[in-house]
Amino acid sequence: MSQFSLKQQRLNQGVEYLKNKQLQQAIAVSRSLNHDYPDCANSWYFTNQVALASGNLNVALTSLDKACALNNNPNWQLQLAKLALQGQQYAKAKKLVQQLSSQTLSANQDNQLALLLSQLDSPKLAIQHYQSAINKDASNHQHYYSLGAVQRHQGDLVDAERSLTKAIELNPRDVDAHCLRVDLRKQTKQGNYIEQLHSLVDQSLSAKDTVQVQFALAKSYEDLQQYEHAFKHLDKGCQLRRKHLNYDINQDTKIIDSIKETFDANWLQQHGSTPVDNNSLAPVFIIGMPRVGSTMVDQLLAMSQQIQPLGELNHFSSVLSQLTRQLKKPINSAQQFVRCASEVDFAQLGQRYSQSVQQQFSEKLVDKRMFSDKLPLNYLYVGLIKAAIPNAKFIHVQRDPMDTCYAVYKTLFQQVYPFSYEQTELAQYYVAYRQLMQHWQQLCGDSIYQLQYEDLVADPQQQGKALYQFLQLQWHDNYANIENSSTHVTTASASQVRQSIHNKSVNKWRHYQQQLQPMQNILQQADLLDSE
Template sequence: MRDIQSVLVSIEKAIALEPHNAKWLLQKLQCHLALQDKASANQVADSLLTFPSLSNDLYPEFALALNALQRYQEALTYYKVALQEASDANVQSQLLFNMGSIYRYLGDLGMANELLDEALKLNPEDAEAQLLRSSLRKQTLEQNHVDELTDLFAHEGNSPLQKATFAYALAKELEDLQRYEQSFEVLYSGAQSRRKNMRYHVEQDINTLQDIVATFNDDFAKRTQDSGFDSQEPIFILGLPRTGSTLIERILSQHSDVYAAGELNDFALSMMAQVKQQFPNQASNKSTLIHASSQLDFAKLGEKYIQETRPETGHTPRFIDKLPLNSLYVGLIRAALPRAKIIYVKRHPMDTCYAIYKQLFTQGYPFSYDLDELAEYYIAHERMMQHWLALYPDAIYALEYEKLVADLDTQARKLLQFCELDWQAQCVDFEQNAQPSTTASAAQVRQKIYASSIGKWRCYSEQLAPLKAKLQQAGIACD
């Protein structure tokens, strides 16, 4: 952070010397993004949009920054001009991929597919583009990329990440074609390739979850019950990934009073900043950090979090923060924002674990690439969530994905009632929600509700048997 701040000082000097050099403004924008100062970044972006001498060679970087600010239509405008100017095939391929990603966010899956097809004609070994294209629709016997992906997966020159990415794309398409045994074999190989190139010890994560449970106990709950910032704006949707949280977000954000702000890091960042401010000499290991976080000025933390979500939030009475990892901070959220709504999304344990296992995450969730580690993390996380439910029984709404799919109307009404929102019929027409979605479920949430993913793990019951046994030994029902 300090390094970036010092860079910003130098950039301001460069702007003073060369006010007509757009390169300095673009670098200033990138620094603000790195600092997650969205308000300042948007101000600089506004200046660049009207800058008289923004050269075409800066368009791709500017478009990428606009994309990061979720200003998608403006980003597309600059990508399109950059594509017209580009002569290098690899550059063209990357621009097409970036544009395809935006159209996927916006729900235009047909255009996204067309652009990815074009990108892959120029660079068929772009593993990320292959994976994204495979995710856009359910593949069919008549139309799929299995042969192409099989050849790419078998290529000996692949990097470990390339091999993993091709594997996840191929496994997804094989599953679509109901070639389950082959799908899991490829998926397992890809997960192993990803896991071997990560430095990770699941025991450290489990210790962290246990420290959280021990620290945020009955005494903490009693001590902090009147300590927070008075705001009813936030609705936190949390739990493990791949449990249906995006579906719930889309239902709620169809309401005229609710805005889907996405997966925000603001709460954790606000908490970390306040720990450093209040306890500047504390060691930075996780156990010490957890203890320090339980001693914060919680009204200040709640107010800081609300401020940090601006300018995206504040234009509707309520907003959704859908970051799954906020499940680690339930105690802090309750202390800092006692009127916030917390929705815990649950799904069948085996469906949850399999859905996590078959997802190649861009970042985070390092436990997801090994079935034993996945089981161990799931057990520890489940115990933490049961602790939260016992500690705050009236403050957390546990919603089961399967019940939502079986009876959308009833469950949607209960959900809105918990959030103290009046009933609006359009909430159940979530597939018509026009807000962009950047999650792994961006393609699925454009469809009407479906039950085909329920019980999908049973297609791999033999391969997942050891994971199931571990969960059952921990007292988690899996049948």
């Protein structure tokens, strides 16, 4: 038997082990292949697959890197760029996508590259590659959907609607395209997609697709001011979504209680001596509940040339998790994680957070004094952030509690905020959030700017000026015209934020006062609602 045949036979055996989830045997085969055939690209690629199945990202990266060095395979390079991004190796991911951009790719490869470019905050290049994919395969509805999604993030809402409509023409059952198209603009009597959405409901859809369509119908009917129809579909969507979630509100409230108990005044006094790194940019964290106007605030900050908005980053929690795991202590519950998190090296935490942000956004941060991180859930970490990054500032955006909870309730989130689909759970979470923010206010109040949504939309000039003063930035009256901003927005507010600042969403919950009684009762019991 030839060396090639023997090598292939061993490789086939390893693939069979991997297919049958016999990981130890697959690992043994991969090691022997790499030892005997160090110049075999397929062996290193097999090692990559074994490492991924074993959850070893570092080995997966290094082995695929070796495979790509031996074989210039675009599919492997795309996978390597994706893994580099997952491992927060941003410079490596950027170099790979730059190399791929100059190669001749298939339509599917162009689509994958465009997604990576979008994730690396290069939307214009992403659009070019989606359009290249369409030129090569104009019958694929997914290319048009992906193009429409990035155009929406860029604020090109007319082009986005055109792309999504084309996706639906090619695949009338493309539920994602139907629902995203509804979100692009306010639906009117003369221009809406209600009939098409109802025709989708009549078909045999998956639970996930049914939920999406129900939320899209709720949004459409609310735009048309048909509030009973709107809430009927919203209620159906929320009930079905909640049915398929494994979630316990008590776990979240216990975690918040544990945060308050662990990170108290004594803890902050012991850990509040981290020196300020004068070489790093000052981060501004926009925190609070989702759907309270944080994207609007971020756009307001983006009008200045001195601060760079970076969207919703998970960098702080990611670095915190890494450092906590390195303590090598048993973590079998979220409460244990909270306690272990209090013991990490906070100077190192701050440095690694700043480094990870700088690595990913180095080009954008040139000549900037500050950057903003608008992930709402960073409110959980205010005390930890302050200990790790002493020059960090916080903008706590608040909105009327009922308007906040209703806005969250009517939004279909992808992977986050599982508390948002049942009224009592949502209200209970809101109460816990307010209690934690009161705790942080007592400990770190000088660094937290309280911004009320209703005040901002009523007088953007005065409120914007006061906010800029807190950040020690210069205010200009034209900054209130946030509709002129060209910032890339990837959150649920991507369509709405292209409008000028308005007060049309104030007191919107009152259209459903009777239906939202369970939510209102809990907020009243917590003394969070103004007396009427």
